[in-house]
Amino acid sequence: MPRAPSDFWDYLRDATPARIAxxxxxxxxxxxxxxxFQLAHAKARDAVETALDPAPLLAELAHWxxxxxxxxxxxxxxxLQRPDLGRRLAPPSAEALAPERPGAYDAxxxxxxxxxxxxxxxxxxxxxxxxxxTQGLSFAPPVVALQARVALGDEIAARQGARMALxxxxxxxxxxxxDSLGAYLTIDPAPGATSDARRNCVSNIRPDGLSLEDASxxxxxxxxxxxxxxxxxxxxxxxxxxxxxxxxxxxxxxxR
Amino acid sequence: MPYACNLGxxxxxxxxxxxxxxxxxxxxxxxxxxxxxxxxxxxxxxxxIALADVPLTRxxxxxxxxxxxxxxxxxxxxxxxxxAFAPLKAMxxxxxxxxxxxxxxxxQALAGIAPGLxxxxxxxxxxxxxxxxxxxxxxxxxxxxxxxxxIGLPGRLSVRIQPNHPSDDxxxxxxxxxxxxxxxxxxxCIGINPATDSRAKALLLWERIEELRxxxxxxxxxxxxxxxxxxxxxxERGGPVDLVFQSIAGSQAANRSFGVDLAMLEEAHCAVxxxxxxxxxxxxxxxxxxxxxxxxxxxxxGVDQQTMEARAYAVARRYAPLLVNTVVGFIGPEYLYDGKxxxxxxxxxxxxGKLLGLPMGVDVCYTNHxxxxxxxxxxxxxxxxxxxxxYIMGVPGADDIMLGYQSTSYHDALYLRSALGxxxxxEFEAWLKTVGVMDAKARVRPSPASAARLLAxxx
Numbered sequence: 001m002p003r004a005p006s007d008f009w010d011y012l013r014d015a016t017p018a019r020i021a022x023x024x025x026x027x028x029x030x031x032x033x034x035x036x037f038q039l040a041h042a043k044a045r046d047a048v049e050t051a052l053d054p055a056p057l058l059a060e061l062a063h064w065x066x067x068x069x070x071x072x073x074x075x076x077x078x079x080l081q082r083p084d085l086g087r088r089l090a091p092p093s094a095e096a097l098a099p100e101r102p103g104a105y106d107a108x109x110x111x112x113x114x115x116x117x118x119x120x121x122x123x124x125x126x127x128x129x130x131x132x133x134t135q136g137l138s139f140a141p142p143v144v145a146l147q148a149r150v151a152l153g154d155e156i157a158a159r160q161g162a163r164m165a166l167x168x169x170x171x172x173x174x175x176x177x178x179d180s181l182g183a184y185l186t187i188d189p190a191p192g193a194t195s196d197a198r199r200n201c202v203s204n205i206r207p208d209g210l211s212l213e214d215a216s217x218x219x220x221x222x223x224x225x226x227x228x229x230x231x232x233x234x235x236x237x238x239x240x241x242x243x244x245x246x247x248x249x250x251x252x253x254x255x256r
Numbered sequence: 257m258p259y260a261c262n263l264g265x266x267x268x269x270x271x272x273x274x275x276x277x278x279x280x281x282x283x284x285x286x287x288x289x290x291x292x293x294x295x296x297x298x299x300x301x302x303x304x305i306a307l308a309d310v311p312l313t314r315x316x317x318x319x320x321x322x323x324x325x326x327x328x329x330x331x332x333x334x335x336x337x338x339x340a341f342a343p344l345k346a347m348x349x350x351x352x353x354x355x356x357x358x359x360x361x362x363x364q365a366l367a368g369i370a371p372g373l374x375x376x377x378x379x380x381x382x383x384x385x386x387x388x389x390x391x392x393x394x395x396x397x398x399x400x401x402x403x404x405x406x407i408g409l410p411g412r413l414s415v416r417i418q419p420n421h422p423s424d425d426x427x428x429x430x431x432x433x434x435x436x437x438x439x440x441x442x443x444x445c446i447g448i449n450p451a452t453d454s455r456a457k458a459l460l461l462w463e464r465i466e467e468l469r470x471x472x473x474x475x476x477x478x479x480x481x482x483x484x485x486x487x488x489x490x491x492e493r494g495g496p497v498d499l500v501f502q503s504i505a506g507s508q509a510a511n512r513s514f515g516v517d518l519a520m521l522e523e524a525h526c527a528v529x530x531x532x533x534x535x536x537x538x539x540x541x542x543x544x545x546x547x548x549x550x551x552x553x554x555x556x557x558g559v560d561q562q563t564m565e566a567r568a569y570a571v572a573r574r575y576a577p578l579l580v581n582t583v584v585g586f587i588g589p590e591y592l593y594d595g596k597x598x599x600x601x602x603x604x605x606x607x608x609g610k611l612l613g614l615p616m617g618v619d620v621c622y623t624n625h626x627x628x629x630x631x632x633x634x635x636x637x638x639x640x641x642x643x644x645x646x647y648i649m650g651v652p653g654a655d656d657i658m659l660g661y662q663s664t665s666y667h668d669a670l671y672l673r674s675a676l677g678x679x680x681x682x683e684f685e686a687w688l689k690t691v692g693v694m695d696a697k698a699r700v701r702p703s704p705a706s707a708a709r710l711l712a713x714x715x
Binding site: 008009012013015016017018019020021022024027028029033037038040041044045047048080081082083084115171172173174175176177180195196197201202203204206208209210218233234235237238239 | 285419420421422425427428429430435451452453454483485489512514515552589590593623624629653654656657658659665667670671700711
């Protein structure tokens with residue numbers, strides 16, 4: 001029996017969170033859709049302004065002796081307009097990171113607010129704990145960073161003597177997701193000089209996007225491959241990383 | 257060489273061409289961030305007065321980024337066509353603006369001078385132009401490219417379907433594509449930004465578009481917007497690649513931050529040509545750019561962001577692309593602070609790209625941390641439609657759920673075509689009529705039967 005078009009649209013709408021099948025009045029959106037959009041925009045704007053509360057993060061990671069740092073951007077307005085300041089540690093924070101010899105650790109994990117404190121707040125600790133529990137990689141004490149951009153991890157890793165910087169950072173809030181986390185992996189970062197082409201990114205980590213388990217599996221595959229090959233960025237493809245033998249036996253299964 | 261201007265009792269001096277261009281540029285966040293912007297409005301006008309008197313030939317003599325240090329500079333100067341430049345040889349930047357707006361600057365004349373123009377000349381003249389000048393001049397320029405559709409014909413506006421999904425889910429992406437087709441979009445290309453740079457996933461996405469294209473016999477071209485090195489691997493594995501995509505910028509160092517150089521783009525261009533999927537002479541490349549990319553990579557060499565953007569167009573035009581678009585509001589408020597700056601930049605990019613001979617589209621967009629909203633986008637979209645913009649993006653409900661920003665929607669495309677009487681590419685228009693999505697009056701009003709047919713075929 002032929003189905004009505006509306007049945008098909010219901011089917012398709014279930015396939016994606018994208019705003020499809022919104023309906024039309026002439027060429028325009030119906031009133032209800034316009035107002036839904038405005039509400040989503042208002043929420044996303046508010047999410048950008050929300051501040052990260054570091055206390056619960058530090059408490060949750062207490063076992064690993066976490067360290068709280070701030071960038072040189074003192075407040076949200078400055079952070080948004082001065083990316084250069086968000087990439088540098090405030091002097092007291094730099095001092096709080098005891099300098100270690102290079103190569104003291106394989107990696108450091110930085111939970112950074114970026115543009116979505118909510119993402120760092122909710123997805124940061126569980127993902128960080130999954131990664132820290134991995135056998136076969138040594139980690140510096142984890143870092144919680146405020147008013148932070150991705151490149152702040154370069155300076156943190158250098159000071160902690162960690163060969164890789166893994167920055168778990170709140171991505172720019174979208175209309176449909178305000179809590180999406182991105183993971184950026186950089187090997188041998190040079191503070192102030194590392195280009196973005198030298199980073200690998202795993203993005204869209206959130207309940208309706210990439211699950212924590214999948215994210216953790218992919219990040220670890222990249223980390224083991226990066227350590228074995230000595231490179232990250234466009235030269236390190238995720239497919240190769242996932243296929244590599246450098247990953248200890250059973251690890252991929254165990255982190256699922 | 258210093259440039260100077262007296263305004264009343266104040267003597268303004270600009271150390272070199274870079275400084276002069278930067279101070280003359282309409283105010284924007286990125287130039288303020290880089291410490292390049294004019295200190296105040298009077299200095300900005302002084303710079304423009306001085307810039308208006310600079311001979312165009314000066315731009316062939318004074319490289320903004322040293323020739324020896326930068327392959328983009330070498331590309332610009334070595335590729336300069338002296339014959340095409342001949343009619344402009346005696347002009348200053350101010351003369352050039354007057355020429356562009358004069359009756360002598362016909363569509364044909366403007367096509368003739370394009371190879372004789374450097375990006376710096378285009379950027380310079382744009383700084384002396386008001387928004388209406390940028391629109392009026394761009395409107396006269398015709399750049400037509402071809403693959404399965406013909407893009408850029410007068411009275412036409414093409415749309416890229418951008419059906420992104422946060423986990424690259426094939427069913428979800430397919431649903432967004434079908435939705436877009438029902439709104440008459442897709443004639444620029446179906447172009448997916450993948451959530452990861454995985455070549456296995458990219459191959460699956462290309463195959464998905466190919467399957468839809470063949471099943472419904474749609475005159476469209478496919479693109480997955482992954483890194484060029486990933487696309488090369490997909491090509492090696494026999495993937496059905498129509499268009500090679502890459503983000504590019506205006507200096508060698510900025511391109512390196514994207515992980516590319518000219519040789520790599522050349523290799524990709526050759527590889528996709530060898531696939532022989534397109535009619536002879538078709539355009540096979542797709543580039544995206546955006547003001548602020550070079551500064552963000554620390555690779556702007558003290559050049560203002562709008563001039564750096566124009567230099568990216570020199571990279572693009574070397575590969576005769578099918579599509580080029582600036583992603584104007586994507587980069588964020590550090591570079592373009594609010595709706596006013598985004599609108600100005602969108603018009604500049606469109607004008608400069610067209611002037612240099614590119615099939616220029618614009619991703620009319622903003623992020624949630626910029627001071628902009630849908631009203632600003634409506635303004636820019638409408639202005640670009642009047643200016644003859646080649647194509648825009650079509651994102652379901654304007655909300656890109658993967659990249660987390662707002663672009664133009666399928667509805668926006670309908671609005672613009674209807675408000676300005678614009679049609680899709682002719683091959684695509686014919687297909688829309690055949691399948692019953694477009695009615696006899698060329699309005700996109702899918703018949704229930706056509707909707708049922710397309711949807712049933714997609715399941």
